[in-house]
Amino acid sequence: xxxxxxxxxxxxxxxxxxxxxxxxxxxxxxxxxxxxxxxxxxxxxxxxxxxxxxxxxxxxxxxxxxxxxxxxxxxxxxxxxxxxxxxxxxxxxxxxxxxxxxxxxxxxxxxxxxxxxxxxxxxxxxxxxxxxxxxxxxxxxxxxxxxxxxxxxxxxxxxxxxxxxxxxxxxxxxxxxxxxxxxxxxxxxxxxxxxxxxxxxxxxxxxxxxxxxxxxxxxxxxxxxxxxxxxxxxxxxxxxxxxxxxxxxxxxxxxxxxxxxxxxxxxxx
Numbered sequence: 001x002x003x004x005x006x007x008x009x010x011x012x013x014x015x016x017x018x019x020x021x022x023x024x025x026x027x028x029x030x031x032x033x034x035x036x037x038x039x040x041x042x043x044x045x046x047x048x049x050x051x052x053x054x055x056x057x058x059x060x061x062x063x064x065x066x067x068x069x070x071x072x073x074x075x076x077x078x079x080x081x082x083x084x085x086x087x088x089x090x091x092x093x094x095x096x097x098x099x100x101x102x103x104x105x106x107x108x109x110x111x112x113x114x115x116x117x118x119x120x121x122x123x124x125x126x127x128x129x130x131x132x133x134x135x136x137x138x139x140x141x142x143x144x145x146x147x148x149x150x151x152x153x154x155x156x157x158x159x160x161x162x163x164x165x166x167x168x169x170x171x172x173x174x175x176x177x178x179x180x181x182x183x184x185x186x187x188x189x190x191x192x193x194x195x196x197x198x199x200x201x202x203x204x205x206x207x208x209x210x211x212x213x214x215x216x217x218x219x220x221x222x223x224x225x226x227x228x229x230x231x232x233x234x235x236x237x238x239x240x241x242x243x244x245x246x247x248x249x250x251x252x253x254x255x256x257x258x259x260x261x262x263x264x265x266x267x268x269x
């Protein structure tokens with residue numbers, strides 16, 4: 001079964017959320033009520049065309065198969081905001097495009113209607129179909145000074161995706177406030193100003209999520225990132241309440257705040 005079909009057929013119980021890993025920094029979410037959101041999906045080869053960064057992992061789904069209520073971009077780098085993918089989504093009447101302020105020129109260049117775009121700087125939030133999307137502090141240096149993380153509340157489940165960021169726990173914790181995090185997603189690659197696996201784990205120790213997913217590795221040889229080292233360091237360092245996870249591209253996880261990870265299923269075409 002193709003991943004798009006598995007997403008369509010996936011149903012969760014009340015108070016649960018299904019996550020699908022799209023490789024690199026991309027994740028797709030589906031709530032029990034059928035609402036969908038997708039953050040930082042990279043499904044094209046545009047980074048090879050534009051920067052000679054060759055894709056090392058095949059896309060788990062075709063660009064034209066992606067359907068989502070919300071497309072969220074933590075910043076405008078093309079491995080997080082894929083202009084080729086936007087060409088397929090721009091005519092979708094259901095999709096709203098949520099991004100950091102530096103995403104505006106990309107949205108405009110593709111021709112996405114302004115009324116379908118929501119730009120959020122750190123500290124700002126928006127509601128869509130009853131779910132909250134709040135931009136929080138991130139430090140991606142001069143490479144993307146407007147970059148943010150996103151705190152998403154999906155059917156009551158809190159998902160914090162740090163986006164690309166360095167290690168700045170004080171600023172991040174101040175930006176998050178006292179919200180309890182169910183699922184944390186953070187980059188484990190050290191290149192281009194990102195956390196690397198050790199600092200990602202140290203940040204997780206401040207946040208104390210139920211589930212901690214390492215991301216942003218394996219797509220480009222230039223990025224680095226060692227999932228095995230991440231899991232080993234996380235298991236030695238984090239408290240028992242936090243479960244470190246590495247997902248395979250196309251894998252589905254169903255999460256419940258009551259029972260944690262209810263199931264994991266690797267995608268097979």
